[in-house]
Every structure is written in C-alpha cells, then in structure tokens.
Amino acid sequence: MPELNLTHQVIRASAGTGKTYRLTVQYLKLLVAGAEPAAILATTFTRKAAGEILARVLGRLAHAAADPDERQRLTHDLDLTNLLTDSDCLALLRRVVAALNRVSICTIDSFFNRIAGAFRLELDLPVEPRLLDEAHPLAGQVRRDAVEALLGEAVDNDSDDKDAGLAVMLELLRRTHHDMAARSVTGAIDELVRDLYDIYRQAPAPELWARQTHPAGLMDDDELVAAIERLAEAGHHVPTTNAGKPKSRWVNALKKDVTQAQARDWRGLLSSGLAKLVALDQGTYYGDEVPAPLADAYQPLVDHALAELRRDLAWWGEATHELLARYDRQITRLRREQRVVLFSDLTHKLARELPLAAPELWLDIHFRLDGQLHHLLLDEFQDTSLEQWRVLGPLAD
DSSP: OOOOOOOOOOOOOOTTSSHHHHHHHHHHHHHHTTOOGGGEEEEESOHHHHHHHHHHHHHHHHHHHHOHHHHHHHHHHTTOSSOOOHHHHHHHHHHHHHTGGGOEEEEHHHHHHHHHHHTTTTTTOOSSOEEEOTTSHHHHHHHHHHHHHHHHHHHHTOSSOHHHHHHHHHHHHHHHOTTGGGSOHHHHHHHHHHHHHHHHHHOOOGGGTOOOSSOTTOOOHHHHHHHHHHHHGGGGGSOBOTTSOBOHHHHHHHHHHHHHHHTTOHHHHHHSHHHHHHHHTOOOBTTBOOOHHHHHHHHHHHHHHHHHHHHHHHHHHHHHHHHHHHHHHHHHHHHHHTTEEEHHHHHHHHHHHSOTTOHHHHHHHHHHHTSOOOEEEETTGGGOOHHHHHHHHHHHO
16 A cells, blocks of 8 residues: 655635545545544534545545546545555455444534543533534523523522512623613523623633723713813814814814713713724824814813723623623533533533543543544634634644
C-alpha cells in the first residue's frame, strides 16, 4: 500500500466550495497511510452530513475497486505517485466495513454522548436518560415549567408577605426587559433564559455579570438641574447665519436635547444630535463644528448620561445573573426528575466535570471507547463552541 506524508491542515473556504469533499479525501488519505478506521474521528454538525461523509468514503472505495477510471481519479485526488490497484481499494474497503461499529464519522454531539455514556457515574447522569436537543417539544416544556417554578419560588420565599418575593423578581425582570409591558412575565423570562442560559453556565461567577456599579460622572439632583439649566442657556453659542441669526437646526437640536435631559432620557440624548457628537468628540453638525463653549455646556450631561447607562448595564447584569442562577436550580431539578438530558448538558458536563487536560484520563477514555484516537477531522470548525473545544482541545493536544 502506498504511504503518504501527512501534515496538519486548516482549510478555509466559503460554503459550497467542497470542504466536505476535502475532508472525505483526507479521511481516505489517512486510510491509505495505514491509519485504522477506529483511530480517526471525523465530526460534523448534522447527522445528514455525517452520513454523507461515510457514504462517500465507502462509495469511492467501492467504485474504485470496480472501475479503473475511478481508481485513476482517486489516485489523483490522493496525490499518489503510484496508481492504486483494485486489490488496494478492496483492502481499504474491507478495513472500514470490518470496523464499521467503531468508525467515528459522526456529529460532535454523538461523539460526546459516547464519552459521557462511558462516564455515566462520574458525570452523575440519570439512568436511561431521555437525550434531547433544544428544539424538542419536551425540552421546551421543561424549560417553561422551570420558569413557572422560578416565579413560584419568588412568592414562596417570603411567608410574611407573599407579594414581596414576587415584587423582587418583577423588579429584576424590569431591569432586564425595559419593554416588559409588551409581553407576559413568563414569556419575558423564557426568552431571557433561552438566549443567555448557556452563557451563564460557561461563566457563572457573579462578578462577571456586574463589574461596575458606581461609574464616574454621576451628578446628584441639584448638580443635574444646574447642568441642564446651563445647557438651556447656551443657545447664544450656536453658529449663526450670514444675517447673524442662530441657525434654526442647531436651536431645535439644543431644545430637543434639553427636553430629553429634563425627562432623564439618557439613551435618547446620546443616540443622535449634538450630544452624540460631543460624546464621540468628532464630526460636524450640518457642516459646522460644535463650538467649544457649547461643547463645554454639554460635557457634564454627556458624562452623566454615559454613567447612567453604565450603571443600568451593571444593574442589568446583576439582575440577569440572579434570574439565571434561580433558573439554573429549577431546571436542574426538573431535568433530573424527568430524566431529561440535553446534548448541551453533555458538553457542559464533559467540559466542566472531567479533568480532560490530564493525559491519563484520555487513556481511560480510549479504554472505555475500545479504541485510541490518533487523527481529528473537524468539519465546519467555525461553528464549534468554546465548551465543545474544551473537550476536543485536550484530545488535539
């Protein structure tokens, strides 16, 4: 059998340009170089794609064994100097078919499920779990039940005043969803946990969610009123026309900013107009630079607005963390009671609860999987999550 000089490769290309085809060719190159099928892990993100890769591997070998023209094409694709024979192709095909039950051409989730199944006790997985993906109706129902339990917990935690706990929860929700009036409480929390729960599990430390609670630049009420009055009186600093009259667009913009400051609409104040230019310290307004005295009148309010938004962001992070921590307790309990395990749960447990960086653990993994992996072929690698790489990375090392 011919031998090949194989090196590590990264292939970057747009969709539809043949990356999966190249992965299949690389798999065949490994077989030609003497690699055992059970020693190659080829992962992709859908079962359909994994089936297509396996079908291509088997199909190309079978066709090459029977067709001289196909053997020549396969020899060319594999960059071989000597033409493959029908015996070569049959021998490769027999090796793959004989080891079909140990061939690892699969989704990442499927591979992680194999590892997790071999470490069921260490990972504290339920007996005969119901393995689901996020889109399964039962997974959605358990998530909604956890949200309902979360709201019930908020009420039950205060026996003296059952409305107090719920009021705290609603205040947390108000901070996380400014448009709460447009949706139900349950729906708002459900949307939040769908968007952010996986992030919370990867970064559960409270300090990562609210790191700045007293930003610089905040003024007290008296200082704020005085700053707004100074801005309202700064109209004589706006640019003028050739006739010496204040330009109307500038006057209107200034009035609008004063009104927004009086209404404490800090997001609106910074989103457009003169305040935005001052905040960015750049640009012109309808062809004129912002005069320095006018910018000086704006600056304290701009600083205060930025500080308010930073404080709101810190509040949002703190409230979101509290909601997600409470949700985590409820969803963990309900999934265990119903023996529901999501594929993302397996990834999280493998990444967090097994010391994958330890070489001796991989010896144990290979023993339990009944085969040692020597080659990785990762399709659609750009879609690999950080937690998935925390599992695959030590194997690559």
